[in-house]
Amino acid sequence: MSSSQYVHERTGAPAVENAGSGMPRGGARRRKPRYARSGGCMRRLLPQALVVTFLAGGTTAFVAEDKAIELSVDGRPRILHTYADDVTELLADEGLRVGAHDVVAPASGTALTSGDEVVVRYGRPVWLTLDGHRRAVWTTARTVDGALGQLGVRAEGAHLSTSRSQRIGRAGLTLHVRTERSVTIMADGRVRTVRTNAATVREAVEQAGVTLRGQDTTSVPPGSFPRDGQTVTVLRVTGSREVREERIPFPVRRVDDPTVFRGTEVVEQSGQPGLRRISYALRTVNGVRQKPRLLRDEVVRAPRTRVVKVGTKPRPGSVRGADHLDWRALAACESGGRPDAVDASGTYGGLYQFDTRTWHSLGGSGRPQDAPAEEQTYRAKKLYVRRGASPWPHCGSRLHG
Structure with a gap:
């Protein structure tokens, strides 16, 4: 279709096949006008020609604003046509909202030209516990493996609470990571160094082939998190309990009695010693006897006071x-x-x-x-x-x- 035809279809004016031919649309021949009237006809066609020329130029501009853009959202690309001038307008037209933790490339506000590629990656929250330390982080990676790479976490030999291929949704996920560490275990006169991702010192000791028995313990709390380069000493502990009984001396109370001659003392109530029972914990650590530790001190029998009457009556x-x-x-x-x-x-x-x-x-x-x-x-x-x-x-x- 010619420009004039596009205009006529939109305006409803008759199409002009050949302005100089004088042939009507539909093939019917029209009488050739006389020369005297030809000037008037030209005057009538001139405004129409100007309109056709103007509209034809507008169509060219309208087509020029249409851009072919490749838009990739979280790794899913598609080709779209848009009249948006920049990235911000494109995202708004597509109903895509981005926040502080999201990535847009090129940046918002960048002007667009046909053939450009726009990438949107949404941020995902990850509640990460790394070697016993918990923190909240954000990542645009869509898998656990990608998130570990973005966060700079060494995953080789590490223990993960979920698989590395696990996908991370927009809602995020909780992830526990224990990296591989070097721990030195000193036990029974031997030194053993192991590479471990154990959660506790006790686990690391067992991985070194050392068994804790009875009251055995370690130089750091067995339930604590083992650190890289840490040295742990195993303490072989044997213990027993000792119970001792001690007499508690009875007190003496002297009471003046005017019915008893002076210089005379009469025992009104005999005294009785009390009894105290003391329990101690005895420990030997790596063959060295430790200071006894008091466990319990109880009075089994309270002492009974001795009462003595002291005479104050003058002697006869x-x-x-x-x-x-x-x-x-x-x-x-x-x-x-x-x-x-x-x-x-x-x-x-x-x-x-x-x-x-x-x-x-x-x-x-x-x-x-x-x-x-x-x-x-x-x-x-x-x-x-x-x-x-x-x-x-x-x-x-x-x-x-």
Whole structure:
């Protein structure tokens, strides 16, 4: 179709096959106009010719703005025709949004010409734990292998939580990587160096052919992450437990008692030692005995306080009618001269073998065998004044020599 034909189809004006022929469209011959009217016809055709020329030039400009561009989005290329002037306009026309972590080449705003290639690579978040350190990174790679290359992670000999061919979606993924490291293990007098991607020191030790038994441990925590170039010493530990029992001395409490003669002490409550049980952990590390470690210290039995009555009562004078008697001879006969003597039945006690009831009737307190010898003699003289020598039927005669 000629330019004039394109114009006529759009404007609806009759097509002109040959402006000078005077032939009507459709082949019907038209009368040749007279010369006098030919000027008027030319005047009518001139504006139409100008319009045809103008529109023909516009078509040429319209065609010139159409560009063939190769657009690749995340590795998927396609050819498209666009009237966009630059990369930014092209992306907007295609509904492609890009962010700070995405890559566009050439850069946004770059002018376009037909035949250009525009590449868009979307960023993908990766939550990476590398040798125990966790961080969030971004990558435009579409596989784990590509991401490791972009991030500069040495993957040879490394342990990966997923395969290297695993694709990374726009939502990203979580990735754990343990690179291969050199670790030196010192155990049982030998040195072993291993290349390992173990997650813990314990695993690295086992990979070196060393077994930890019982209480064995390492110079660094067995559960810690092994570092490149690290030296780990295996500690062979044997241990036992020791329990010791110790006596706890009982305290003594002294109480003044006005009913007991001065210089006299009476034990009101006997004391009893307590008992403490102490547990220790004993360890030997690589044959060297360590300082015992206290595990537990418990009181098994609390001590019982000893209570002593201290006499404050003024000591009595002599007992009239009894001072001249031989009290030493009577005491030797009754108790062998021992103030704390007690008979086999436990009924009588002291120098003069008082029973408790008689002792208390004479003003004594506690047990007679616990009182000083002077007090016992004083009470015996008082008893003699009351009843004579009858309380001592077998030894009473000794009083008179």
